[in-house]
Amino acid sequence: MTDNITSVGGGSRPEADVSALKGRTGAGAPAETRGKTTIADGVVAKIAGMATREVPGIHSLGTGMARAFGGMRERVPGAGGGAPVTRGVKVEVGERQAAVDLDVVVEYGVSIVDVAGDVRTNVISAVERMTGLEVVEVNIAVDDVHLPEGEEEVEPDEGRVR
Secondary structure (H helix, E strand, O other): OOOOOOEOOOEEEEEOOOOOOOOOOOOOHHHEEEEEEEEHHHHHHHHHHHHHHHOOEEEEEEEEHHHHHHHHHHHOOOOOOOOOOOOEEEEEEOEEEEEEEEEEEEOOOOOOOHHHHHHHHHHHHHHHHHHHHEEEEEEEEEOOOOOOOOHHHHHHHHOOOO
């Protein structure tokens, strides 16, 4: 068995996949290795929320209670109207990986299985492309189906001549 060992200051320590540039700082190091980038959970949640809303067949995000409170908040002046991008989105972000949980409402008539697959694909693609994090899972809870509004309130005598 052979370990990757690099001599540092006369001593040695085992390291996996050591490159010649690892540990170099200053002008000689590549720009992308100078410093640390930290991505907040809220950033990943916004990306995941936007990517979810882009998928055809998604009506909205959030559980019924979250949507109700959001609807009340939208009516209060100065309370930050508009649907927050992160409603219905929960993320866990580590150093190199992220997990996403989504609560969604789908449109009536769409294939939930197909929409869920499209959401997973879009969220994983967007988060990985924009953050460099590996998305290990996207869990989707379908909380409701949005019914067409015109079909709910059809009057039986509508269209009759009186």
